[in-house]
Amino acid sequence: MEQYELLWQYQQVDMELDRYEREMRGNSNRKELLKHRDFLLEQQNVLKKIEADVEMMGDRMDALADEIARLNNSVNEAAANFEANRPEDIEEAKKQIAAIQKLLGTISRYESELAKMRKDSEARDRQQREVRVRAAKARAEFDRIKLIYDEEYKVAVVKLEELKKKVAKEAEGIEPALLEKYMAIKRHCAQPITRIHGDRCGGCNMQLPAADMNKIRTGAPFVECENCGRIILAK
Numbered sequence: 001m002e003q004y005e006l007l008w009q010y011q012q013v014d015m016e017l018d019r020y021e022r023e024m025r026g027n028s029n030r031k032e033l034l035k036h037r038d039f040l041l042e043q044q045n046v047l048k049k050i051e052a053d054v055e056m057m058g059d060r061m062d063a064l065a066d067e068i069a070r071l072n073n074s075v076n077e078a079a080a081n082f083e084a085n086r087p088e089d090i091e092e093a094k095k096q097i098a099a100i101q102k103l104l105g106t107i108s109r110y111e112s113e114l115a116k117m118r119k120d121s122e123a124r125d126r127q128q129r130e131v132r133v134r135a136a137k138a139r140a141e142f143d144r145i146k147l148i149y150d151e152e153y154k155v156a157v158v159k160l161e162e163l164k165k166k167v168a169k170e171a172e173g174i175e176p177a178l179l180e181k182y183m184a185i186k187r188h189c190a191q192p193i194t195r196i197h198g199d200r201c202g203g204c205n206m207q208l209p210a211a212d213m214n215k216i217r218t219g220a221p222f223v224e225c226e227n228c229g230r231i232i233l234a235k
C-alpha cells in the first residue's frame, strides 16, 4: 500500500484515540474534582493571607503592649518624683502634672488602639474557622467524588491503552520521516492529512493553485496545502 494511504489509515485510529482522550477529559466527575481542587487551593490561599495578617497584628499588639508598659513606668516614676521632690512653685507643679497627663493621654490612645486590634484579630480568628469548615466540606466532597472517578478511570484507561496499541500498530510500516511530518502538521492542525475535494483542500477548503492541480493531473499522489499545511491526498 502507498505510504500516504497507510498514513491516512493511521490518522483514522489516531483521531479515534484523540476523541477518546477528549471524552476522558470531559468526564463530569473529573470536572467536578478539578472544581473542588481549585476551590481548596483558593481556601488555602485565603488561610495563608489570614495567618499572615494575624501574625502581623500579633507583632503590632506586642509592640503596643510593650510601649504601654514603658509609658506606665514613666508615669510611676514621674509621680514618685513629684511626691519625693515637691515642686517649689505652682508653675513647676503645673508643668509636672501636665507632663504626667500627656503620658496618660498617650497610654489611653494606645490602649484603645490595642483594644481595636484585639477585636480585629478575633474577627480574623472567626473567619479562619469559617474557611476551615468550608474547606473541610469541600475536601470531603472531593474525596467522595475521587473514589467514584478512580473506578471510572480504571475502566477508561484500559480502553485508552488498547487504542494506543492500535495506533502504534498502524504506525508500523510508515516511514519515520513521514510520521514525523504528520506529527509536525498535527501541532497546528487537528487532522494533518486530508483528501482533495474537487480542486479544494479537504481540510481548509482553500482552492489549490494551478501548479498543484497540474501535479495531481500528472500523477502526483499528494500535494501540500499552502494555506493550512495539510497533506492533501489526490484520490
Ligand SMILES: [Zn+2]
Binding pocket: 201, 202, 203, 204, 205, 206, 225, 226, 227, 228, 229, 230
Ligand atoms: Zn488546506
